Amino acid sequence: MKALQYLNKYFYKYKWRFLIGILITVLSKIIALKVPKLVGDSLNIVEDYLKGITTNIDDVKHQLFINILLIIGVALFSGFLTFLMRQTIIVTSRLIEFDLKNEIYQQYQKLSLNFYKKNRTGDLMNRISEDVTKVRMYVGPTVMYTTNMVVLFVVCFAEMVKIDLKLTLYTLLPFPLLSVSVFFLSKIIHHRSTIVQQNLSKLTTFTQELFSGIDVVKSYGIEPSMTKDFDEISDDNKDKNIHLEKANALFYPSIILLIGISNLIVVYVGGLQYINGEIKSGTILQFLLYVNYLTWPVAIVGWVTSMIQQADASQARINEFLDQVPEITNANKSSTEIFGKVTFKDVTFTYDDTNITALKNINFTVNSGETIAILGKTGSGKSTIIELLARLYDTQDGVILLDDKPIKEANLNDVRNQIGFVPQDPFLFSDTIENNIKFGKEDATEQEIIEAAKNAVVHDNIIDFTNGYKTILGERGVTLSGGQKQRVSIARAIIKNPKILIFDDCLSAVDTETEEKILSNLEKVSKNKTTFIISHRVSSAKNADKIIVLDAGKIIQQGTHNQLITAAGYYKDLYDQQLLEKEN
Structure with a gap:
């Protein structure tokens, strides 16, 4: 989990939110675990009445009614606290996701052009989207469920030991096997998670390049070849995911088996103690409820472990770029x-x-x-x-x-x-023509935009469009011709009024005639x-x-x-x- 240590600064930044969330989690589980005791006490009351220890039926009914109200009240209050817990921890994870994405984006902007020549767009996108999503699962749901798991284990076992140490020890027998399984499977999951993320980047890159170059694909009639390549990459990605899920799939059945064995131990050992008069039937029921309360947190061990390993693999990929030192510095x-x-x-x-x-x-x-x-x-x-x-x-x-x-x-x-720069291959954003020109000057007035377009000899083309300057361009300005894209790009540089x-x-x-007009206008615009x-x-x-x-x-x-x-x-x-x- 070395890579995940990078996130410690975010845990510190939002420490009060996490602390409040964890406190709410602890409180909600402590309250929720009052239910098994109330249920066990209720069964003991009925047992005492049936054995003649308690003879007043009205007292029994009254006590059972009180217990039922307490069970309902505890469940409602615990549910409300669980709601607050999710609102606190999950929302905080979203804030960290927001901060991390912004940090990666800022780093992307700082890195030099040379960096982008060496790295593919699909891979860059995957690290700021899929990889950050995996990390968010670690700082949000994983923290929440881990806290749940620890609190339930501690409180459950404390209550079980308080009731009957011997029965508790028998119940714990399957758990060492669970620990060993988690240890070995987590290493396998980490390795396979890294491979899955790398393959996903490869798939994303291929798809992005295919969409960007779709005109070339169609004009050369190579759709079948590209489909074949996509299928191969997609199948490889599917196989890697299946390989990962095979490891994940071992967790849940194993845990359910171990919990089932614990239940059998409780019934068998508890039954012998009940026959010998050492415990009441309510105690056995209470133990069974505690053991089954542990089913979800124990089952979540596999999921939590998988999420941590996947997050660690993803954060390691993110750190690769965050650790890059920009070649161009201010x-x-x-x-x-x-x-x-x-x-x-x-x-x-x-x-x-x-x-x-x-x-x-x-x-x-x-x-x-x-x-x-x-x-x-x-x-x-x-x-x-x-x-x-x-x-x-x-x-x-x-x-x-x-x-x-x-x-x-x-x-x-x-x-x-x-610097007002008009590149050889102009890039226009998928936005209105107006906003593409205003990219050179955000607060430009309508008159300034029109004047810049006129100097670039593109105004007459724009007003012929149905929506004029409000026309939405396709990706990279595909809606316009090559000459129109160049002239809009010139207008964007002119409106900036740079040195x-x-x-x-x-x-x-x-064409030559349009070139002469533009050059004549540029001679005036570029004065000084x-x-x-x-x-x-x-x-x-x-x-x-x-x-x-x-x-x-x-x-x-x-x-x-x-x-x-x-x-x-x-x-x-x-x-x-x-x-x-x-x-x-």
Whole structure:
């Protein structure tokens, strides 16, 4: 249970709730265990009357009536306390579940982009959902039932010893066997629980990827193949669950058998004592009730053990991610004013997952308010420059300066708050178009939203939709065309009004005429803002203050549009080629 020790801080945080819940549990069980004594006393009263020890029938009736009322009263009060117990402990477990999910979510947000490249979405989702659910069962129902079990054992055995030590000792004979069974089975359950959770993550990941790529699956007609793969993973998951349940299934029958043996011992030994005149019949009935009171808590030993082992396996998986140290950290907690000057000095960067060196000794400076265009073939390192600027990764060699100071010394939140980023593959949320644009500025007015959409040349498309700006988009913006998604993403960046604007090949899905309109609007919008334009088109770069051309991670050309079209090289060749295509 080492992994579950992580939860001790939550037990401490909610200690008063747990203490009150446990006290209520103890009280409810102590009161509930008054019933066997009342029942036993009632049978003894009847036995005394039948034997002639008590002769007044009215006294017998009166005493039995009082006992019946007490039994009903005890049952009602115990039930009310049980209700309070569940309200206290189960609600607290929900609060811990809420806190733990938030902690995991916060950790997910802190972890770098590199982490998400190495871990699958389905597995991440499974740990924050299924694994946390298993843990909640430990901090809630398991705590409650364990307390129930301990209190019932202590109080029952104390009462039984008080009544008859010899009969109690005989009743306890099967319990050592139960302890040994629980010990060995718990180890098996823990091992199998870990395997089950790992397989569930695999199934979740496969399903998530299938749904995300359903258009590819359908267009290639590979539904039968995917169904076959899903069946194999699903069957494997089923087999692992059955394997776990086989271990769990051994508990309950074993416990019922042991309780049954205890009942037989009570009847046999108690019967002999009754024949010898050592005890009354009410005592035997009282013992039988106590033993059967123990049926549920003893039976729950298996369930509790299983829940603890499953929770431990799940918490171990959660701890794997909570123990991850974010690669990108905020070294400066104080506020940093951003103006927008960017300098790359001798920057070299290699992706550790692929071992590809994306940038090699990159040097350039963009002053605040200037526009720089970065061109190059696919894989030349264009997007890597942007990822380093946004601190999605940190440099390994060289330094990036922001306003003449190392970017790592600036407040990370302030840096990212002053960057408006339009990625090459825009991501839109399954929400209204309006809210997707407002993602760049939560308190944006309707007029600001419309103005941003107009500058992105997407307003006319939006108002043609039945619900206009209130149109709900499908997952990842699937409702819109590629060009429309890019333009909504541009509107989202524009409305933020940041110091630094980044457009990462965001006009690749629009036609030349629309591109010209957007570029004209962006020229006005980006005035006094440092702007990075990543593109394959000369038309997107020609008005930039500076242009750099990358090839295999190196800068092979630098200058303005007029300088570069007069010099032999990649830029002039690209310009001539695209000019020819436009004329045709």
